[in-house]
Amino acid sequence: MNLHATPARATCPRCLRPQATCLCALVRPTRHHTEVLVLQHPQEQRQAKNSVALLRLSLARCEVRVGARFAAADLQAWLQRPRQRTWLLYPDVHAAPAPPSAPAPAAWEVAADPAAGSPPRLVVLDATWRKSLRMLLENPALAALPRLALKAPAPTRYGRIRAARRADQVSTLEATVQALALLEGPAFDGEPLLQAFGDFVAEVAARQHEHREAGMALPR
Ligand SMILES: [Zn+2]
Numbered sequence: 565m566n567l568h569a570t571p572a573r574a575t576c577p578r579c580l581r582p583q584a585t586c587l588c589a590l591v592r593p594t595r596h597h598t599e600v601l602v603l604q605h606p607q608e609q610r611q612a613k614n615s616v617a618l619l620r621l622s623l624a625r626c627e628v629r630v631g632a633r634f635a636a637a638d639l640q641a642w643l644q645r646p647r648q649r650t651w652l653l654y655p656d657v658h659a660a661p662a663p664p665s666a667p668a669p670a671a672w673e674v675a676a677d678p679a680a681g682s683p684p685r686l687v688v689l690d691a692t693w694r695k696s697l698r699m700l701l702e703n704p705a706l707a708a709l710p711r712l713a714l715k716a717p718a719p720t721r722y723g724r725i726r727a728a729r730r731a732d733q734v735s736t737l738e739a740t741v742q743a744l745a746l747l748e749g750p751a752f753d754g755e756p757l758l759q760a761f762g763d764f765v766a767e768v769a770a771r772q773h774e775h776r777e778a779g780m781a782l783p784r
Pocket residue numbers: 576577578579580581586587588
């Protein structure tokens with residue numbers, strides 16, 4: 565018998581994080597009608613500072629799939645739905661140009677579109693900038709989607725816990741909130757969720773500080 569075996573850490577059944585870092589108290593149910601599909605890179609899944617768990621629990625219509633490469637049939641089923649417009653939240657970049665025939669939606673166009681029988685769908689890549697580009701290049705069905713780009717992303721609240729690789733790179737939660745505001749207009753109020761995210765960032769930073777003081781390895 566190994567007396568030094570580490571017991572499995574208790575996991576919160578709702579947010580799926582260790583009980584010590586459960587974020588359920590921060591969840592802010594947020595009204596929205598766009599369906600959100602997050603494709604999460606596996607490296608992001610276990611990051612203590614990842615913003616997607618808070619996003620998923622705060623949005624009633626938010627689905628998360630984990631992977632870097634997806635089967636074409638799976639992507640087809642998730643992305644191609646009859647009478648539903650789907651947008652990829654991603655800029656038109658030289659390395660992966662947006663499809664030419666798909667103009668970006670004007671503000672509120674999607675919400676106001678009477679022809680749209682079912683709510684629009686927003687696909688979000690949760691990965692570092694480099695890995696998200698790779699996901700796009702390795703999954704042609706994603707690259708073929710019409711793009712929704714944030715014109716002027718607000719400054720990120722990640723602050724001390726995560727250095728942005730680019731000045732315009734914000735957390736997945738913040739980018740999604742900005743995209744929903746663009747798609748749904750004044751009917752969407754993402755501010756309480758952004759504030760909750762700010763609290764989450766502060767908690768993670770405090771834990772990192774404690775661990776550093778104690779000379780322990782940083783929690784993941
Ligand atoms: Zn929890």
